[in-house]
Amino acid sequence: MNPKYTYPAAVAIENRQWPDRVFTVPPVWTSVDLRDGNQALPEPMNPDQKLEYFNMLKKIGFKEIEVSFPSASEDDFNFVRRLIEEGHIPEDVRISVLTQARKHLIDRTLESLKGVHRAIAHCYVATSDLHNRFVFGGDRQKALQMAIDGTKMVCDAIVANGLEGRIGYEFSPEEFTDSDIDYVVELCCAVRDEWAKMGPVSKDNFILNLPATVERRPPNHYADMIELFCRKYPFCDTTRISLHSHNDQGCAVAASELAILAGADRVEGTVFGHGERTGNLDISVLALNLESMGIDTGLDFSNMPEIVRTVERNSGIEVHPRHPYAGDLVFTAFSGSHQDAIRKGFERRGDISEFFNQGWKMPYLHIDPADLGRQYERLIRINSQSGKGGVVYVLEKEFGICPPKSMHPAIGAAVQHYVDASGGEIDSAKLREIFYECFVNCDGIYRMENYSRASAGEHSGAGFDWFIGEEKYQLTGQGNGLLSAVVRALKGSGKMPFFKVEDYAEHTLGTDADARAIAFVGLRVSEESSDLVYGAGEHTNIDKAVIHALICALNRAAAAGRLGEPVMQ
Numbered sequence: 001m002n003p004k005y006t007y008p009a010a011v012a013i014e015n016r017q018w019p020d021r022v023f024t025v026p027p028v029w030t031s032v033d034l035r036d037g038n039q040a041l042p043e044p045m046n047p048d049q050k051l052e053y054f055n056m057l058k059k060i061g062f063k064e065i066e067v068s069f070p071s072a073s074e075d076d077f078n079f080v081r082r083l084i085e086e087g088h089i090p091e092d093v094r095i096s097v098l099t100q101a102r103k104h105l106i107d108r109t110l111e112s113l114k115g116v117h118r119a120i121a122h123c124y125v126a127t128s129d130l131h132n133r134f135v136f137g138g139d140r141q142k143a144l145q146m147a148i149d150g151t152k153m154v155c156d157a158i159v160a161n162g163l164e165g166r167i168g169y170e171f172s173p174e175e176f177t178d179s180d181i182d183y184v185v186e187l188c189c190a191v192r193d194e195w196a197k198m199g200p201v202s203k204d205n206f207i208l209n210l211p212a213t214v215e216r217r218p219p220n221h222y223a224d225m226i227e228l229f230c231r232k233y234p235f236c237d238t239t240r241i242s243l244h245s246h247n248d249q250g251c252a253v254a255a256s257e258l259a260i261l262a263g264a265d266r267v268e269g270t271v272f273g274h275g276e277r278t279g280n281l282d283i284s285v286l287a288l289n290l291e292s293m294g295i296d297t298g299l300d301f302s303n304m305p306e307i308v309r310t311v312e313r314n315s316g317i318e319v320h321p322r323h324p325y326a327g328d329l330v331f332t333a334f335s336g337s338h339q340d341a342i343r344k345g346f347e348r349r350g351d352i353s354e355f356f357n358q359g360w361k362m363p364y365l366h367i368d369p370a371d372l373g374r375q376y377e378r379l380i381r382i383n384s385q386s387g388k389g390g391v392v393y394v395l396e397k398e399f400g401i402c403p404p405k406s407m408h409p410a411i412g413a414a415v416q417h418y419v420d421a422s423g424g425e426i427d428s429a430k431l432r433e434i435f436y437e438c439f440v441n442c443d444g445i446y447r448m449e450n451y452s453r454a455s456a457g458e459h460s461g462a463g464f465d466w467f468i469g470e471e472k473y474q475l476t477g478q479g480n481g482l483l484s485a486v487v488r489a490l491k492g493s494g495k496m497p498f499f500k501v502e503d504y505a506e507h508t509l510g511t512d513a514d515a516r517a518i519a520f521v522g523l524r525v526s527e528e529s530s531d532l533v534y535g536a537g538e539h540t541n542i543d544k545a546v547i548h549a550l551i552c553a554l555n556r557a558a559a560a561g562r563l564g565e566p567v568m569q
Contacts, residue, residue, distance in 0.1 A: 008216060008218070010221070010224075011181075011225050012228075013224050013228045013231075016227055018227050018258060018263070021261040021262075023260070023290055023293055023295050024295075025295070026290060027243075027260055027264065027265050027266050027267045028240065029061075029063070029287065029297070030062070030064040030066060030268045030269075031065045031066065031283065032066040032269065032270055032275075032280060033053060033065075034050055034065065034066065034067045034068060035067060035069055036066065036268075036276070036280055037271075037315075038050070041274065041316060042317075045314050045315070046075075047075060047078065047079050047082065049313075050079055051079075051082070051083075051088065053311075054067065056307065056311075058090065060299050060301065062299070063092060063093050063094065064094050064095075064120065065094075065095055066097070066098060066120075067083065067095045067096065067097065068098075068112075069097070069099070069109075070097050070108060070109045070111075070112035071099055071106075077108065077112050084113070084115050084116050089116070093118075094120055094168065095116070095119050095120070096119065096122050097112060097121060098123075099123055099154075100150075101123050101146050101149065101151075101153070102150075106121075106123070106150065107153075109121065109157070110157035110163065110167075113163060113167065114162070118167075118168075119163075119166065119167055119168070121157075121167050121170070122170040122171075122209070123150045123151065123170070123171055123172070124173075124174050125143055125146050125171075125172075125173065126143065126173075126175055127143055127174060127176065127184055127187060128175035128179045129179075130175065131175055140180075143187070144183075144186065144190060147171065147190065147191050148194050151191050151195055154169060155198050158198070164198070165199075167205075168204065168205040169195050169206055169207070170208075170209055171191045171195075171207070171208055172208075172209040173187060173208075173211075174213050175211070175213045175214065176210040176213070177213070177214075177217055177222055177225060181229060181232065184210075185229060185232045188208050189234070191208075192206065192208075201238045201239070203238060203240040203265075204240075206238065206240065207266060208233075208239055208241055208242065209243070209266075210226060210241065210243065210244075210264070211244035211245070211246075212243075212246055212252070212255060213244075215246050215247060215248035215252065215255070216248070216249075218251065219257075219259075220258060222245070222255040222256075222259050223258035223259045223261065226243070226259040226263050227262035229241075230263035240265055240266050242264060242267070242268060243259050243260070243266065243268065244268040244269075244281070245259075245280070246275065246276065246279070247277075247278040247280065248277055250278070252273070252280065252281040252282070253286050256269070256281050256286055257289065268280070268281070269286065270283060272284060274315060284301060284326060285324050287301070288301060288325045288367065292367045301325070301371075301372055302371060302373055303372075303373045307326070325372060326372075333364060334390075337389070338364050339389045339390020339391070340389020340390065340393075341363035341364060342363055342364055342365065342390070343389050343390065344363070345362045345363040345364075346362070346393075382394065382419065382425055382426045382427075389412075391411055392408050394428050395431065398428045399428075399432055399509075400509050400510065401432075401435065401509070403520050403536070404503055404505045404520055404522070406503055406532060407520055407522060407532075407534045410532075414439070415434055415435075418434050438556075439536040439556070440538055442556050442559075443555065444554075444555030444556075445469055445555065445558050445566070446466075446551055446554045448464050448467070448547060448551060451544075452464065453482060453485075459478045459480060459485070460479055460482050460485045461476065462485040462486045463475070464489070466489075466490065466493065466495075471568060473495060475489040477489025477490070477492060483521070483547075483550065486547060486550065487501055487550070495567050496566055496567075497564030497567075498525065499525050499557070500523065500524045500525075501522070501523060501550075502523065502524045503520070503521070503532060503534075504519070504522070504546075505519070506519040506542060514540070516545075517541070518536060518537070518538045518545060519536065519537050519538075519545040519548070520534060521535050521549040523535075525557045525563045533553050533556055533557040533560070534553055534556070535549045535556055536548075536552060537550075
């Protein structure tokens, strides 16, 4: 019994060169969004939507844009005419139009290009035995003759429409990756010979597009086939070798990257991979992959959010949140360890750049989000998987709250407790609210009123009313600083259980004259344990912020049952 599936036969190539090559220059980029991508949309774009999309593609930097199948419908034909007649095509941009190798279709297609400054006529013929024998009921010889005849018809239509010298020719042996290499080379040589009757052949006017129409092979096979084709085809110096990968096995980007190394110098695809079935090559991913390797691609995705909005609005398909560059979540860290690494990476960005001798190298972020119009403040999202590093990063970057390092675990635990109970994720505003509820707004058994400060030589003095529940005590104390004076007054009162200030920090929030201060106090509340309980205080007066932080720490320790009982007699 024949197996249902078999592994694709290896490509017979000796001493392959592509695995040792590196990228040095980008390929020629060709967008097929408006033809190949558009025909696979649930609701194809109307003419106005296509024009907005076309303008977006120009802004990104595409110099070749396949715009329609003019013989397929009046809308497609009229769209080409609109681009030409209304002057929407810059002189450095070539539009491309697709046709099958049939005379009436070719004539209609070339008619649509009348008056164009520069364009590409793209014709295709299936070359696989699967198509020739079982779809069309023909054979290889019939397909070869169809390719020659189709090319001659294109040449005749160019002349008939007065387009000599302005039209380049692209030919695609459809299902190249499922075809016999020697046969495809023979057919492509015959196509080139026919095109050469129009005049000198060059990379600028002759393109062989070798498509993975259906992805049936692993990426390395596509590369092998491209390298083998380039070895066998004798006119590579005057022919542009193009790729058109589909994504049936999810490998279109990988296959295209390897095939470029194997000798291709042009790539067709769509911005976010729209196309038949699982779609075309996603050009945005391939181009930005190359950018991340230091290759200047000539494409501009620096306003990725706007590109996403334009594509979604006109295609009716949302960009997946995990899309490698355009998704909402791709520069977001949920994992605590990832968040902590990102935070530390930004803190030491200069040192990292100097060590690796490159401008950008960051934990978990292979490309700078700012290059795509994204904001650092949105890098980290907080949910039940988040850790202290990411939580503190958001507090620092968005609100200027910089707690001491030994306080980070307590803050992380407080946020973790909240998101575990509530589920989902929280935004930065909610994170700030949780921080203030847990560490700043800590009412409890202890409070202070009528505080006053006095200086006595090198020492600071403090006087205040101290409340333990409803009981009030008038206390005074001196120390080498305000916090020390208050702590000595409390300990000298004989009313307080054991506590010891082990950590203290303060800084301003903002830089203007009305900036508030925030203080952090960490207390050891057990003689047997070195664990600290933290409180924080915020006020325009630094003294009041410090005292508030101390009181919050005491109330938090008491509420948690970690502070001994006060002496009330």
